[in-house]
Amino acid sequence: MVLAPIIYAVYKAIEWEWWVSGIRFGDVRFESKLTPGAFLGLYWKVIGWSWLILLVLMLWFGGVVFVAYSLIGPKVSGAEAIAMTMQNASILIALALGYIAAALAFGMVVRLYLRRDVWARVVGSTAVYNLAAADNVAARGDMVNALGEGFSDGLDIGGF
Numbered sequence: 001m002v003l004a005p006i007i008y009a010v011y012k013a014i015e016w017e018w019w020v021s022g023i024r025f026g027d028v029r030f031e032s033k034l035t036p037g038a039f040l041g042l043y044w045k046v047i048g049w050s051w052l053i054l055l056v057l058m059l060w061f062g063g064v065v066f067v068a069y070s071l072i073g074p075k076v077s078g079a080e081a082i083a084m085t086m087q088n089a090s091i092l093i094a095l096a097l098g099y100i101a102a103a104l105a106f107g108m109v110v111r112l113y114l115r116r117d118v119w120a121r122v123v124g125s126t127a128v129y130n131l132a133a134a135d136n137v138a139a140r141g142d143m144v145n146a147l148g149e150g151f152s153d154g155l156d157i158g159g160f
Contacts, residue, residue: 009039027133034125049109060098
């Protein structure tokens with residue numbers, strides 16, 4: 001389990017280096033000097049933050065249920081108290097709010113480390129050669145409409 005993030009981070013770094021080094025626009029070419037360990041820290045940050053978010057979520061769930069049970073529990077005993085606690089609308093709303101906050105926090109961590117920081121490292125390791133050859137580049141072909149690339153990008157079709 002500990003090796004999986006390491007292996008995957010190294011694989012993604014090698015894959016990004018290969019992709020970037022294969023980009024050519026006529027005489028303009030790109031080369032990446034991304035090291036295999038370039039993403040290791042990012043993946044461990046995501047794992048660490050994810051564990052912290054899960055810990056806070058578990059504490060939130062436990063605290064909400066404890067408070068609710070302590071308010072309802074003395075009035076009723078046993079399984080009936082647990083059932084009354086878990087069927088209370090305010091408790092379910094509090095649990096749902098905690099779940100939504102955790103989901104938003106996960107999304108924020110992934111966007112920060114696995115989108116923004118990965119791109120920053122890829123771009124920071126990329127060199128462009130013969131850029132002067134791009135001075136006379138002209139676009140050709142038809143414009144893409146909303147049902148072209150934008151639609152397929154919205155469905156996450158395309159390999160990224």
